[in-house]
Amino acid sequence: MTASDVPVLADGTPYKEYVLAFSWAVYLWATYLNYRQHVALRNPYIPPSMSKVIDQKESDKARAYGLDKSRFSFFTDAFEQLQNTAFIHWDILPLFWNWAGQVIIRAGYGLEYEITQSIVFVALMSISGMIFNLPFSIYRTFVIEQRHGFNKTTPKLFVMDMIKETTLSAVIGIPLIAAFLKIIDWAGQDFYFYVWVFMLVVQLVMILIFPTLIQPLFNTFTPLPEGSLRDKINALATRINFPLKKLFVIDGSKRSAHSNAYFYGFFGNKRIVLYDTLLEQSTEDEVCGVLAHELGHWQYNHVLHSLVIVQLHLFSLFYLFSVFVNHVPLYRSFGFMTQPPLIGFTLFQYVILPVETIIQFLMNMVSRRNEFQADAFAKGLGYAALLKSALIKLHVENKGTLNPDKWYSAWHYSHPPLVERLEAIGKTE
């Protein structure tokens, strides 16, 4: 099937106007939700069920943090939207593409080296994106997070992180883009299947090497020392047949005071990672309560489920892209005189934005359902009270929003609001 066979892709479609209209619709919707959340954050009300566990002072501190983040996102969202609009409206993408062409010509390559030009294009786009984002990133880390007592990142660590991240994305990204474009070139119209298989393999490899090769570049993992906490966690794992092989503490406090815990690993080779900040903020039994929740995700196969959903999503995405890739009017509409597949993929992502926004919302819904399930699992193991007190502590320590707006949380939250979680745990079957 070629693009010209597809009736929906009419030649005269004003893609650029559609894309601009959609992106403004998505932006206005997000801003409206942000506004609703802002109003909710201004309200000092503490729900009766929470008044015993959180006092007004703690609640006000959390609201101040939420309001700061909310104000900042009004600003960053607006900036991003204007920048995006300018890029599309004034055909900046073709300028970058031509710039990449000049770079490779100066390096002695002709324009027939389209994959090389594509890689240079991505590099130029990424570098300019990084420069634009840098002030925001600095402000977020050294002003907002700092002001609310979370930031532990030093300027030196910030710069080192940036250098490492950039090097890493080049080392991984360049071969990835090259392979992606080679497959499209080699496989012809059915490339979507091969690209999908390739991306699946890449993801599995990344899942395998991320914790062992990549994360240690940024953090130190120390085995949890022998002692009562270790014994308790081992007992919990044995009780539910969780194949726990290693137990680490990560130095999350190096960058931030936010806390967390997670597990990873294939099949019979699981590792649990606890943030040093979590250990600092909770009692041993509360840590077990948090882990009982995490193990609920394992028991219900949530990781595998999300992996399958992501694969279905990617497959449909690549399939739809294969319908668009040779559709010349799409390229013309955005000011391109040629049809490089990488540009096609970029433009396709613009076109598909409204659908992606809704998919993200649905994924958040699934994720919240999974969180309730994992909570129920911990409760079934007898950790209801400990999980509740741990969730409250973590919520206070992380300055979470106590009273989020209903629409905002339904749209953006991957975890249910604290009040709803506590209510669900508290319910007797």
Ligand SMILES: [Zn+2]
């Ligand atoms: Zn969870």
